[in-house]
Amino acid sequence: MPYTVILHLPGEPSVIGEVDELPKPTDLIITLNSPRQKDGKDLHYLEANVVQVIWPLHRISLIEVLQGEEDEHIIGFVRE
Numbered sequence: 001m002p003y004t005v006i007l008h009l010p011g012e013p014s015v016i017g018e019v020d021e022l023p024k025p026t027d028l029i030i031t032l033n034s035p036r037q038k039d040g041k042d043l044h045y046l047e048a049n050v051v052q053v054i055w056p057l058h059r060i061s062l063i064e065v066l067q068g069e070e071d072e073h074i075i076g077f078v079r080e
Contacts, residue, residue, distance in 0.1 A: 007032065007055065008062040014038050017053075022065065029054050030063070 002018045007030070009015065017032035035043055035053045042048060 002033070004066040005032070006038065006064040006066065007060050008064070009055075009059060010061050013043075015043065023057060023063070027057060029056055030060065 002020055003022060004016065004018050005022075007015045007017070014037070015032065015035050016038050017035040019030060019032060023030050032053050032055065034051060035046065037043060046053065
């Protein structure tokens with residue numbers, strides 16, 4: 001199941017994209033599919049036809065994991 005994540009890079013605008021799995025504590029890199037700015041625009045430092053980027057984790061200050069569509073359909077405790 002792919003996860004949508006936001007990568008926060010120091011001195012750069014945040015980058016949003018999808019990852020196949022979340023990084024583990026032993027990982028050194030993260031592979032991001034469909035990288036783009038949070039507003040959907042292309043990243044100025046990537047070519048227009050780039051579909052996947054590999055970043056070293058030491059360059060990332062924070063990773064946010066966004067809620068997936070499947071999670072929105074989970075019904076929790078309902079009191080009648």
